[in-house]
Amino acid sequence: MESFKTLQDTISTALVSTTRSATRISSADIPFQRSLNPEIGTALDAQNARLLHLAQRLLENAAASSDAVGPRLPDAEAIDGNWKGVVDVIDSLLEKADTSLDEYTGVVKRLAPSGDQAAAAAGAPKPRNPMGGSLHIPKPQLKFQHVPKNNETGGFRPLLTSKPYARVPLEECVKAFKDRNGKEQYPHPYQTEIESYNYPSDMYEQSEPQPYTPFETTTATLVDTPEALAAMLSELKTAKEIAIDLEHHDNRSYIGMVSLMQISTREKDWIVDTLKPWRRRLECLNEVFANPNILKVLHGAYMDIIWLQRDLGLYVVGLFDTYHAARALGYPGASLAFLLEKFVQFKAQKQYQMADWRVRPLSDELFTYARADTHFLLYIFDNMRNELIAKSNFSTPEKDKILSVLEKSRETALQRYEHPTYDAELGLGAIGWYKLIMRTPAQFTSQQFSVFRAVHRWRDTVGREEDESPSFVMPNHAVFSVARLLPRDKAALLNVSQHVSPPLRLRANELIAVIAAAKLEDGPELDDTMKKISDLRFAERVAAGTASAPAAGSILKQPLNPAPSLTTLETPPLLRARESRFWGALLDEESGEKQRRLRHTLDINLALPLPPLTAEIFTDNAGIAAQETPKAERPEHTFVPKKDRVPEDQRTDIFVVKQLGGGRKRTLAQATEEESESLAVASQDAAAEACEEQVEADEIGLGEREGTIQKISDAKKRRQQKKAQRERQKATKSSGGSDGEEEAVFDYTTAPTVLRAGDVEREAAHGGKRKKDKKEKKKKDANFNPYAKLTDAPKGLARSQKEGPGRSKTFSS
Structure with missing residues (x-):
């Protein structure tokens, strides 16, 4: 176990390092790197050839211990073209691993997969026939x-x-x-x-x-x-x-x-x-x-x-x-x-x-x-x-x-042997399709499911007649491939799987006829059949006493599981409760029965549909609270006679900017500056008036002479004059000019364009006439060029020179 653990850690570390390196390489611009440095391209090609060779060797070694045939990978494009063969090898290995696990756990004893490994197991060279395959041992x-x-x-x-x-x-x-x-x-x-x-x-x-x-x-x-x-x-x-x-x-x-x-x-x-x-x-x-x-x-x-x-x-x-x-x-x-x-x-x-x-x-x-x-x-x-x-x-x-x-x-x-009987409808038993499809889940249409059952039954029939194992006649993964692809002729059928046994090759036309007949059948859906099997097995457990049937109208009360588990065919689906402790009454009798009929085979234990969070859901639980809570009264409006009503504003929402004193448009900075100046002046005037009133009160209160009062009145007159002058200046600015004339409307038709700014200036310089000069045509306009900066981009590499037949490009003439 220690050596295996060490080997496993070494392989895992190497795989992680390789995956990271491949990810970094794929994220780079490989074509650009090839053009920048030819040595990189040569190194990449060498590594590609090495990896293809390793992949070819791995497939050959894997196929040697399986029923599949490893595909050839001469170049990188062959991987996509022969991917089906790679999948067949992997599927065959997974089947061998499944069998080995059963043997390791003691469920199944050692099973011999093929007669072709006899000489290899005996340590002697394998006898070969002229066709290149191993000779079969007589039965x-x-x-x-x-x-x-x-x-x-x-x-x-x-x-x-x-x-x-x-x-x-x-x-x-x-x-x-x-x-x-x-x-x-x-x-x-x-x-x-x-x-x-x-x-x-x-x-x-x-x-x-x-x-x-x-x-x-x-x-x-x-x-x-x-x-x-x-x-x-x-x-x-x-x-x-x-x-x-x-x-x-x-x-x-x-x-x-x-x-x-x-x-x-x-x-x-x-x-x-x-x-x-x-x-x-x-x-x-x-x-x-x-x-x-x-x-x-x-x-x-x-x-x-x-x-x-x-x-x-x-x-x-x-x-x-x-x-x-x-x-x-x-x-x-x-x-x-x-x-x-x-x-x-x-x-x-x-x-x-x-x-x-x-x-x-x-x-x-x-x-x-x-x-x-x-x-x-x-x-x-x-x-x-x-x-x-x-x-x-x-x-x-x-x-x-x-x-x-x-x-x-x-x-x-006390185990007792029984003859293997084939159940074509439900696929139960040791040789039925039910065990196979449970170990390898697949999503089939009704037509594909019919073909799957027909091909599986044909394989069992041929195995009985030829005294061959069904897996030797056709591997399990090939049965799934035929059901998915639905081949129409012999060539397509033999191309589905890399492993073609002698019975399959001899009876290929017979299997094509079976597939065609199965496609015309109106077979059941896969989910409906699986649900039927689940109900049947649950009924058998109830009859045997290993499971109890739920009482009619009873509500299942079970504690919540820490992690909901999927209902499998071994455990029957739980009944859905009519009322939830959290959501209250979710469904009525009619809608609940409809939802139970539409329920999928693989439900989640204790899963409840979440209804829209409206007030109707909580009516049963909050009925008493709703009766005790007083409802808000609607406000009542009193009638007011027309003569006592407040007069309405006769102005409408339509207004003219000019009527409201609008004139020349001001910028945001000008408006802010004028507002700050007016506020500063107003504050200064208010402070001066308050100060003078205070001085006046103090001086009058002290009984000063009349000259002081005269000074105060003169100061008030000066402030009033300054205030009137500022208002006149403000009005002049708002009217559009110091001389009271309105500003001329801007004419967009005669304005010089940005693209023709230089042409307009030259026309103005020549008295409005455009002088056509050859030198001027060649002269570039320096005023405005929207595409001037495009030439600042870095230039790419020139295309590599290639020599043509009969001509050398080493020197350019």
Whole structure:
């Protein structure tokens, strides 16, 4: 984990640095930089070629481990032209990542994607045919004594011919019954034995882990004959615990097949070839697998239990799943590779995990990898059991980790295989389109949705007929691409996906006809179908008792969630309340019912429509307050007789500036200056009058002589004369001149223009006549030139000189 973290940090740092550099380059003026410095252009071209080469190598490496074919990128323009091929490679990688995550979490066991990787996994060079593709391995299922049937629709009848360690006879376990959907089913043959099984008492006792035999000095026994099978069975019957693992292949088979079985005891390992024509004889292993005195240890046995029933008729009683133990202990990883490295310091060769296990004979690398899966598993079981006991509290069942692991292991052993049935309408089930479209959401029109369902069903039908995996016939991303693009002919269909399988190439015309027929159908909308599925699944949960139906007319009262979550198909949409605690009565009965009918499938929990904030919304809550608050009275106007009314102003709004003393226009500065002067003079006059009155009062009060009074009266006369003179000057200025003459009106027709100012002056200089002189024509007008500053801009670079054939431009003549 440390090395991976270091690698992840290094890659992230390099990506961030590269992205920042690319952003800086794209924001610059690249063509200008190329023309400014040719060396920059040469360097950029070299870097472009290097990046294209790296992208080509990445696509080729990615396509080598996927079903797609990497496109060619000879130049930068090829990226846009071949972008569809790049998307196909990325989509195929994402599908592989999804499968790997399922395998890592233990939900699905190792799945082999292709028969083309057999030689690569074995470490040998891949055989090539003249066409350049890898040779396909012959299908071993065609040689089985019981060839798999892919068209069975009823219940899966157990393959048992006998039932060792039975508490219920086999005849009672093969009686068909009807499930709640009315389909025929068969019970689990060992259901009673598994449910009543009591794990040994030493499961709750700590003991020293028993060491495993050295891996390098021991080997496994290959079981590929009936005689070797009998010898192995006799030794397994004496064991107390055994470890079991399977290798499965499902890419070149519709239902898949168990290709290899590994079994280990404390002392010995076996590798069982399960692709032999007599593979049904392996049913004799039920004498060990169903023996309650032998503990069976498996890792991630959810699918192993199903595959053992389907192919070999084997059932496991007394299962201990180390995957559930890893989850109960809170390990950061739960894969078998993680447990091997944690307890044994053994690093599994993960490059063989996706190998084609149909290849025969097995290479040494594949043989060693398969053996390691069970050789250390019993030792890992001992360590995990001790740790579970140490972390358990047996007085409380909720804290009893051993009990929790055993119960989950019991539930895993009770899994029952059923024939895959295809639901064309709703797409439910493991092979239906519903699971695919939920993992890859898409927005389809009704026509595209019809084509999507038709193509998906055609792929399943071809897979059953050809005994091929549907993903081998057509990858999932190709189904979405066909539904989006709606190809009309064979060429367009084969161009949709870079990966074209042999069944698709041979049946391309058949698929084109299916697409054309689906486009003419008046199919349902995608949202309506998803809503129907949601309602159906919710009704099934209500019938099963896992969900309660809401009472009619009840109001849901739930606390507000900290973060509203989207309603998925697993959780039914909540009913909308008729009244809000915050907004009050929002909707009446009619409008509320209409809105519930128009509600979208994916609602938000507790989401309420916000109505317009008008007074009607709060009438119910504020009714009492509105009654107590007195309303404002309207003012009443009293009648007044005409003779008592105030006389109206006879002046109108129309006025003439000249009548109001308007004359020559003044600027803002002149008006401000005159106003300040008048205010200053008025203040000076007022101050002088006040001072003289005060002096006069003082002098009169003191009884001075009459000469003083005469002086005061003379001063008043002088002030009056000055005031009258200022008023006359003010009136003269407002009238338009000192001599009382009005200012002449400005004539715009005879005024010189700005563009012809120089011409008018020259005409005036020549007595009003325009003198045409050659020198004057050449002479530029220096008075006004509106475009004079345009020549001040910096000049661009001259175009680079290029030599033509037969002529050199090194020197200019």
